Amino acid sequence: MAIGRAFYHASGRGKGHRACYEAGMAELLHIPYSPWSEKARWALDLSGLAHTRRRYQPLLGELELRVVLRRPVGVVSVPLFRDGATVLSDSFDIARHAAQHGAAALFPKGREAEVARYNALSERGLAAGRVLALSRMLASEQALLEMVPKALRKRLGKLALPIAAFGVRRTLRKYAPNAAALAEHERTLNEVLDGLRRDLAASDAKPAALLGAFSYADVAMAQVLAFVSPPARLPVGKASRATFLDKTLAERHADLIAWRDALYEAHRGPTEHA
Numbered sequence: 005m006a007i008g009r010a011f012y013h014a015s016g017r018g019k020g021h022r023a024c025y026e027a028g029m030a031e032l033l034h035i036p037y038s039p040w041s042e043k044a045r046w047a048l049d050l051s052g053l054a055h056t057r058r059r060y061q062p063l064l065g066e067l068e069l070r071v072v073l074r075r076p077v078g079v080v081s082v083p084l085f086r087d088g089a090t091v092l093s094d095s096f097d098i099a100r101h102a103a104q105h106g107a108a109a110l111f112p113k114g115r116e117a118e119v120a121r122y123n124a125l126s127e128r129g130l131a132a133g134r135v136l137a138l139s140r141m142l143a144s145e146q147a148l149l150e151m152v153p154k155a156l157r158k159r160l161g162k163l164a165l166p167i168a169a170f171g172v173r174r175t176l177r178k179y180a181p182n183a184a185a186l187a188e189h190e191r192t193l194n195e196v197l198d199g200l201r202r203d204l205a206a207s208d209a210k211p212a213a214l215l216g217a218f219s220y221a222d223v224a225m226a227q228v229l230a231f232v233s234p235p236a237r238l239p240v241g242k243a244s245r246a247t248f249l250d251k252t253l254a255e256r257h258a259d260l261i262a263w264r265d266a267l268y269e270a271h272r273g274p275t276e277h278a
C-alpha cells in the first residue's frame with residue numbers, strides 16, 4: 005500500500021515543537037511504546053495528515069493533559085491529538101479523524117459499527133494485557149528503570165526505582181481496580197485472541213483482514229498482541245520488552261503473532277516516534 009507521509013516531524017523536544025504548534029500545526033501527544041498510541045500513529049501515518057509528535061511522560065505530563073482536556077479529576081490518557089479547536093483524547097476518535105481528513109480508507113462505508121465493535125474488543129484485550137504486563141514489570145528493576153527518562157534517571161539516583169514503581173502501581177490502580185485477579189485477565193486476553201483467530205479464518209485476504217479488506221479493525225486487534233509479544237519495531241527497552249511478553253500466550257497464539265507481523269509488513273510503512 006502506498007503511504008502518503010505528508011506530515012512533518014519537529015524534533016519533538018523543547019522549542020522546536022512549541023514553535024510548530026503555535027504556528028497551527030496539529031500535534032499528537034503520545035507514548036512511543038504504548039499500543040494505544042500505536043493505534044493512533046498507524047492511522048495518522050496512513051492518512052498522511054500533517055502533524056508533529058511529542059512524547060508524553062506519565063505522572064510528569066499529567067497536569068498539562070488535565071489543563072488541555074479541562075478535566076481536573078478523573079482518568080485522562082494519551083494519545084491526545086490537537087488541531088486548532090479539535091481536541092481528541094481517544095485513539096479511536098483520532099483514527100477516525102485521521103481517516104476522515106486523510107487518504108486512508110480505514111473505516112469502510114457502512115461498516116463503521118463493526119469497526120467500533122472490534123475496537124471495543126481490542127480495548128478489552130488491551131486492558132487485560134496491561135494488567136499482566138505491568139504486574140510483570142513491577143518484578144523487574146531494570147524494566148522499571150527504563151520507564152524513567154535517561155536524564156531524569158541520573159538526577160533521581162536511588163529514588164528512580166521507587167518513583168517508577170509508584171508510577172506503575174498508580175497506572176494499575178487507575179485503569180484496573182481488580183488488578184490482583186491475574187488469572188482472570190489472562191483468561192480474558194486468551195478469549196479475545198481465540199475470537200480474533202475465529203474471525204480471521206473467514207478471510208481470504210493476504211494477510212487476513214477482519215472485514216475482508218484491511219481496515220482499522222485489523223489495526224486495533226493487532227495491538228492486543230503487543231501484550232503477548234510486542235512488535236519488533238515498537239520502541240521499548242529490552243527489559244520492558246521482556247515484561248510485555250506473555251510466554252504462554254505467545255506460544256499458544258504464535259499464528260496470530262505471525263498475522264500481526266505480516267500486517268505490519270504489508271500495511272504499516274515507516275513511522276517516527278519523536
Ligand SMILES: N[C@@H](CCC(=O)N[C@@H](CS)C(=O)NCC(=O)O)C(=O)O
Binds near residue numbers: 066080093127
Ligand atoms: N481508550 C483510550 C485508552 C488510552 C490509554 O489507556 N492510555 C494509557 C496508555 S498506558 C495512558 O495514557 N497511560 C499514561 C497515564 O495514564 O498516565 C485510547 O484508546 O486512547
